[in-house]
Amino acid sequence: MDHVIETVDLRKEFPDVLAVDGLNIKVRRGEVFGFLGPNGAGKTTAIRMMVGLLKPTSGSVLIDGEDVASATFELKGKIGICPQDIVLWEGLTARENLVFMADMYGVPRATSRTRAESLLEEMGLTKKAKSFVRDLSGGMKRRLNVAMALMHDPEIVVLDEPTAGLDPQSRVRVADYIGKLSEADKTVILTTHLMEIADKLSDRVAVIDHGKLLVVDPPERLKDTVGTGDVLEIHLTDENKVSDAIGAIETVEGIDSAAPVDGVIAVRALDMVGKLQRLFNTLEERKIEISNVSLRKNTLEDVFITLTGRGLREG
Amino acid sequence: MKFLRVAIKGFKETVRDKKGLAMLLLFPVAFMLVFGFAFGVGSGENYPHQIVVFNDDIGATIFYNNTSESRNFGNDFVDLLKNMTYEDGETHVFDIVSASVEEADDMLAKRHIHAICTIQVNFSEAMGALINSTARETVALAVGGALLEGKNVTTQNLTLPAVDWNGTSLVVVEGDLGFVEFGTTQSILRSVLDGFVQEVVSITQEETIRALPSYLKPTDWEDDQFVTSQIQSVPGTESFTAFDYIAPGILVFGLLIISGSVASALAREVERKNLERLQISTMRPFDLLFGTMIPWAVIAATQVIILLGVAIAIGFHWQGGLNGILAALLIGIISGISSVALGLIIAAFSRSESHANTLGPLIWVPVSFLIGAFFTVRAPVLVDVLPWGQAIEALRGVLTFGLSFNEVSMNIVWMIIQTIVIFAIGVLAFSRMRLKAQ
Ligand SMILES: Nc1ncnc2c1ncn2[C@@H]1O[C@H](COP(=O)(O)OP(=O)(O)OP(=O)(O)O)[C@@H](O)[C@H]1O
Numbered sequence: 001m002d003h004v005i006e007t008v009d010l011r012k013e014f015p016d017v018l019a020v021d022g023l024n025i026k027v028r029r030g031e032v033f034g035f036l037g038p039n040g041a042g043k044t045t046a047i048r049m050m051v052g053l054l055k056p057t058s059g060s061v062l063i064d065g066e067d068v069a070s071a072t073f074e075l076k077g078k079i080g081i082c083p084q085d086i087v088l089w090e091g092l093t094a095r096e097n098l099v100f101m102a103d104m105y106g107v108p109r110a111t112s113r114t115r116a117e118s119l120l121e122e123m124g125l126t127k128k129a130k131s132f133v134r135d136l137s138g139g140m141k142r143r144l145n146v147a148m149a150l151m152h153d154p155e156i157v158v159l160d161e162p163t164a165g166l167d168p169q170s171r172v173r174v175a176d177y178i179g180k181l182s183e184a185d186k187t188v189i190l191t192t193h194l195m196e197i198a199d200k201l202s203d204r205v206a207v208i209d210h211g212k213l214l215v216v217d218p219p220e221r222l223k224d225t226v227g228t229g230d231v232l233e234i235h236l237t238d239e240n241k242v243s244d245a246i247g248a249i250e251t252v253e254g255i256d257s258a259a260p261v262d263g264v265i266a267v268r269a270l271d272m273v274g275k276l277q278r279l280f281n282t283l284e285e286r287k288i289e290i291s292n293v294s295l296r297k298n299t300l301e302d303v304f305i306t307l308t309g310r311g312l313r314e315g
Numbered sequence: 316m317k318f319l320r321v322a323i324k325g326f327k328e329t330v331r332d333k334k335g336l337a338m339l340l341l342f343p344v345a346f347m348l349v350f351g352f353a354f355g356v357g358s359g360e361n362y363p364h365q366i367v368v369f370n371d372d373i374g375a376t377i378f379y380n381n382t383s384e385s386r387n388f389g390n391d392f393v394d395l396l397k398n399m400t401y402e403d404g405e406t407h408v409f410d411i412v413s414a415s416v417e418e419a420d421d422m423l424a425k426r427h428i429h430a431i432c433t434i435q436v437n438f439s440e441a442m443g444a445l446i447n448s449t450a451r452e453t454v455a456l457a458v459g460g461a462l463l464e465g466k467n468v469t470t471q472n473l474t475l476p477a478v479d480w481n482g483t484s485l486v487v488v489e490g491d492l493g494f495v496e497f498g499t500t501q502s503i504l505r506s507v508l509d510g511f512v513q514e515v516v517s518i519t520q521e522e523t524i525r526a527l528p529s530y531l532k533p534t535d536w537e538d539d540q541f542v543t544s545q546i547q548s549v550p551g552t553e554s555f556t557a558f559d560y561i562a563p564g565i566l567v568f569g570l571l572i573i574s575g576s577v578a579s580a581l582a583r584e585v586e587r588k589n590l591e592r593l594q595i596s597t598m599r600p601f602d603l604l605f606g607t608m609i610p611w612a613v614i615a616a617t618q619v620i621i622l623l624g625v626a627i628a629i630g631f632h633w634q635g636g637l638n639g640i641l642a643a644l645l646i647g648i649i650s651g652i653s654s655v656a657l658g659l660i661i662a663a664f665s666r667s668e669s670h671a672n673t674l675g676p677l678i679w680v681p682v683s684f685l686i687g688a689f690f691t692v693r694a695p696v697l698v699d700v701l702p703w704g705q706a707i708e709a710l711r712g713v714l715t716f717g718l719s720f721n722e723v724s725m726n727i728v729w730m731i732i733q734t735i736v737i738f739a740i741g742v743l744a745f746s747r748m749r750l751k752a753q
């Protein structure tokens with residue numbers, strides 16, 4: 001297997017937290033690599049080490065077999081990054097920002113001009129090409145921030161939350177563009193909190209938490225490991241009866257699991273529709289009243305929650 | 316040419332930031348106006364400075380052109396001080412008070428006089444040595460010139476005086492550092508002394524050439540040129556006001572504060588992580604730092620023109636004609652580059668823009684005093700080790716006293732050396748602190 005990026009026992013200690021803890025990841029050439037994890041899991045820290053902005057406490061990052069620390073021009077030219085924070089020159093126009101970025105990578109002006117036009121078009125910013133960045137909306141800045149990563153046509157594109165703060169249309173636009181990058185055989189590393197996008201775009205997904213790698217697999221396989229099939233969400237009229245209800249549900253044959261999720265009960269089973277009647281009957285017998293139910297397919301979000309739990313990350 | 320791209324980008328940002336640019340350019344203008352009206356002709360208040368002069372000079376016998384003459388240059392200098400007037404031709408620049416040493420010290424302590432000026436015992440001897448070395452130089456130049464032109468030179472009838480003096484301090488000025496009047500008085504005294512010495516040099520050159528055999532004289536030489544036997548005035552000081560002395564300091568102050576703007580701009584790039592974008596690109600630190608320097612050097616030149624314009628408009632007596640302005644521009648640009656270098660150092664130690672905004676003045680305010688931008692400092696060592704101090708001296712030379720570019724070239728050479736040192740420190744500090752993976 002041809003690996004473009006390889007992290008070897010990557011570790012980063014900050015004074016008060018171990019942000020990345022022995023990360024071993026191999027990213028294949030041409031794949032979209034979803035990099036998921038709760039807030040503070042260490043994604044951004046890992047990415048900053050991958051592009052050479054942050055020095056690992058120990059371990060190393062290899063790009064095409066070469067240590068990023070060497071920071072050769074050739075190596076730098078291979079990577080394009082869209083940082084999580086919007087980083088733009090506020091006093092320049094959208095187009096000037098793009099062209100300046102290309103200048104810094106030594107892209108000839110003729111190329112960078114046409115590339116800027118096409119990226120502005122892709123990101124829906126053509127009309128704003130001449131606006132100063134300080135006058136753009138947050139979402140427009142975010143899209144420009146993505147475009148900035150691509151001006152020198154890098155082989156590896158690292159996108160740290162490219163869709164944060166975008167409206168649904170813009171999200172689709174950015175997602176479609178990432179799809180195009182993948183078709184153009186770029187290697188893409190993508191972090192996002194939108195599981196739908198990660199699911200749709202990623203060839204493989206890595207989930208990390210507390211700086212440690214939990215799993216790496218294609219989204220389909222991950223969903224299978226959590227439980228094949230469907231999820232039924234049951235809202236009760238009386239939330240105090242949640243644990244009673246769970247006890248009851250678990251007695252029903254063929255149910256894989258039942259768990260409380262924010263006052264809602266998530267029930268997993270294969271072929272849920274066939275079991276619905278029995279399930280409702282059981283609850284009715286115990287005088288537990290249902291206010292609402294919904295049935296859906298198992299998602300990456302379920303994988304995520306199952307792997308990382310529900311607690312908020314604060315360190 | 317990535318540094319050019321960086322420079323153009325910097326230009327756009329600076330020019331578009333109208334408020335920041337206005338602040339940067341107008342702040343020193345305000346200083347210039349305040350000082351101009353406080354010390355200049357604008358106030359219409361030229362008054363004599365009270366000084367006590369002790370002339371300890373014992374005189375000396377000066378040999379030149381096969382003649383010898385007994386001279387007391389100390390007396391000449393005192394006469395000059397006595398007779399100097401301001402532009403109006405009536406008000407004297409100095410009011411020379413006679414007093415004993417004890418009385419003078421007492422008067423100085425009570426601020427009844429502004430300064431005590433002591434002409435040292437070997438003043439004439441030193442001037443004699445200066446005359447001798449000037450004469451030697453002049454003859455050597457003439458002979459050299461003639462040789463280069465292919466003339467046949469016989470040197471038997473040329474006598475060259477020996478140069479055997481290497482003393483230093485000629486005139487000592489004492490006063491109360493905390494007394495503004497002392498600053499002005501000392502400045503004027505120093506400039507008058509400079510002018511006096513300069514005049515002696517040019518008279519010597521003239522006299523030496525006159526005595527040369529005619530084939531050694533420059534082709535445009537006319538023997539009936541005016542003979543100055545006694546120094547009566549110092550060019551450029553007849554119309555002297557304190558503001559004439561102060562203005563170059565304010566000008567350099569304007570250039571010094573560029574360091575604050577540079578530091579803020581760079582710290583902003585650090586804080587907003589723009590620098591990280593550049594760090595991972597294929598741009599080299601040289602491109603960034605050199606590219607950053609260029610627009611600021613242009614701003615420095617603009618600053619010089621604006622401040623000089625304002626100063627002249629409110630009564631600065633500018634000497635030296637267009638060449639003076641060109642020299643001032645060059646000096647201004649070099650100081651501007653020193654300020655960029657200082658800005659780099661400040662930015663290297665600033666975590667954020669607001670941090671740089673706090674740290675900046677903590678550096679440039681003391682520096683502006685050290686270099687004597689407003690008031691003369693007693694410790695010339697401090698003034699001379701910093702390029703802005705050299706810049707003030709050089710600007711005073713070309714603009715206030717009408718010295719030629721050559722006469723301030725040492726200041727400029729020092730400035731360049733010091734600027735290179737500060738720039739190297741700045742580049743090193745900034746690259747270390749801000750352009751490395753953390
Ligand atoms: N420069 C820093 N100094 C100290 N601690 C840091 C620094 N950068 C990150 N951390 C800490 O490292 C941990 C991981 O942060 P990181 O930004 O990598 O998380 P993340 O996975 O990107 O989170 P998010 O989804 O919120 O972006 C956090 O606890 C954070 O507080």
Ligand SMILES: [Mg+2]
Nearest residue numbers: 043044045084
């Ligand atoms: Mg992050």
